[in-house]
Amino acid sequence: MSAKIFIDGEHGTTGLQIRTRMAGRRDVQLLSIPEAERRNAAMREDLLNSADIAILCLPDDASREAVSMLSGNNRVRIIDTSTAYRVAEDWAYGFAEMDAAQADRIRSARCVANPGCYPTGAIGLIRPLRAAGLLPDGYPVTVNAVSGYTGGGKQMIAQMEDQSREDAISANNFLYGLTLKHKHVPEMKVHGLLDRAPLFSPSVGRFAQGMIVQVPLFLEDLKDGATLESVHAALVAHYQGQDIVTVVPLADSSALARIDAEELAGQDTMKLFVFGTPGGAHVNLVALLDNLGKGASGAAVQNMDLMLSA
Ligand SMILES: NC(=O)C1=CN([C@@H]2O[C@H](COP(=O)(O)OP(=O)(O)OC[C@H]3O[C@@H](n4cnc5c(N)ncnc54)[C@H](OP(=O)(O)O)[C@@H]3O)[C@@H](O)[C@H]2O)C=CC1
Ligand SMILES: CC(=O)N[C@@H](CCC(=O)OP(=O)(O)O)C(=O)O
Known part of the structure; x- marks a missing residue:
């Protein structure tokens, strides 16, 4: 039945x-x-x-x-x-x-x-590192993101697509959530297993669907000896055997010159990347998804x- x-x-x-x-x-x-x-x-x-x-x-x-x-x-x-x-x-x-x-x-x-769409990316990146003990208590996590405008529902779609409206948005890319009190912060904290609320700064671009969520990290403030490779390995181990959320191999991500926020538009999967230079001081964790798909x-x-x- x-x-x-x-x-x-x-x-x-x-x-x-x-x-x-x-x-x-x-x-x-x-x-x-x-x-x-x-x-x-x-x-x-x-x-x-x-x-x-x-x-x-x-x-x-x-x-x-x-x-x-x-x-x-x-x-x-x-x-x-x-x-x-x-x-x-x-x-x-x-x-x-x-x-x-x-x-x-x-x-x-x-x-x-x-x-929420942004927390799917942020939690997907942060939680495995907290669970593996790589991201210590007290680390000041920041989350920066850009979303397609469908993330704002019917209202924002109309504001972006109909320039004759009184409340039309003419910007091609804008920051919002400027008070840093976005409604997604509590779920990022709770399900990201964080002890401090992350600082979250979202933005919207003039494209309908797609999303990039970034969590940049200072390696010297992670668990002793954390490297680009060990951070990547922790994500790979967490998502082993999954087909909806996948971790892009370092050999592939290191060959990329840019990431297109619309790459997964229309798909229900999420790709996670770890960017940086071997031996460098920083890594940038990136989640790529469709705000209306896996988001x-x-x-x-x-x-x-x-x-x-x-
Ligand atoms: N868009 C996105 O990417 C994402 C959205 N969400 C969440 O999904 C939910 C829906 O968002 P979204 O689809 O974008 O919003 P939309 O505004 O596009 O759609 C909401 C729908 O709900 C209807 N509605 C509003 N109030 C009532 C009511 N009191 N009783 C019955 N129907 C009502 C609206 O009707 P009407 O046309 O009359 O207003 C509209 O059809 C929200 O909670 C949003 O935060 C979550 C993740 C991502
Ligand atoms: C671009 C845009 O406006 N995005 C929405 C979030 C979309 C989403 O994930 O929605 P819910 O958490 O409400 O379910 C916002 O920032 O409020």
Whole structure:
């Protein structure tokens, strides 16, 4: 029997991409709400409660409302793509590759919080080094990133694509989150196993999908004797046997002159790189992904598949 899936927010950016990924699948039956009724609370409540898995692709407040519409109905499992539950202890964090037990946690969870796009890159780079003891307590981690503008949802897509709007954005590349209080910092800290909050500076470029997340490190401040090669080896060991998150061999990355933020647009994988010079003082850890792929919709479908395999 096929599993019933309702995507609350199916007409938004993340929801649409999840729907596209499910097209043609016979193991799932999509329950759908007409676009004109997308904010009809009674209809949403009915569909939410009729699903086997509800995937919430809504702003944080609307996600909390949807979860309250399901209170008392433990039969329905939830995947939430918003920021609302990512550090909640009774929710499983939906980053299957973050440690060896996480895929099983997701498989058996009732409630799964899909990671933020930037944290997917940052945690993917940082957590294995913390777990291996290479990145010491107190290290001042910084995270710099550029995202495609679809990361800002329908509103930012319109602001970037329609220059006749009053609130149009004309910049081709801009920094934001200038107060350094971005909503992704808490999940980077918790799931990155950091004892200090990272300093996170995001930016957006005039391209629809794609993302680069950078974590530069001073080798002399890592565990004694850490090198470009040992940092790379720790990431390779962590992601051994994974096919969605992969670590680019040093021989390949050392031959690169540049990284294209759009390289993985339209794909659900993430590539990790370690840049630097053998014997040098610094390394730059880089994650390359699609903000709507492994950064959102691709991860949501991956989590749904794990839950369906329980
Ligand atoms: N875009 C991305 O790359 C990523 C997004 N996310 C997260 O996914 C979630 C959805 O984001 P995104 O798809 O980008 O946003 P969009 O604005 O593109 O889509 C959100 C959808 O939710 C609908 N909606 C808003 N409020 C309500 C409500 N109260 N009741 C019912 N429907 C409502 C919107 O309808 P309307 O058109 O009427 O506003 C819209 O269809 C957010 O929490 C976001 O932070 C996570 C990772 C990456
Ligand atoms: C470019 C852009 O605006 N990006 C979004 C994050 C996209 C994302 O990961 O969304 P959630 O964490 O909300 O799920 C932002 O910075 O708020």
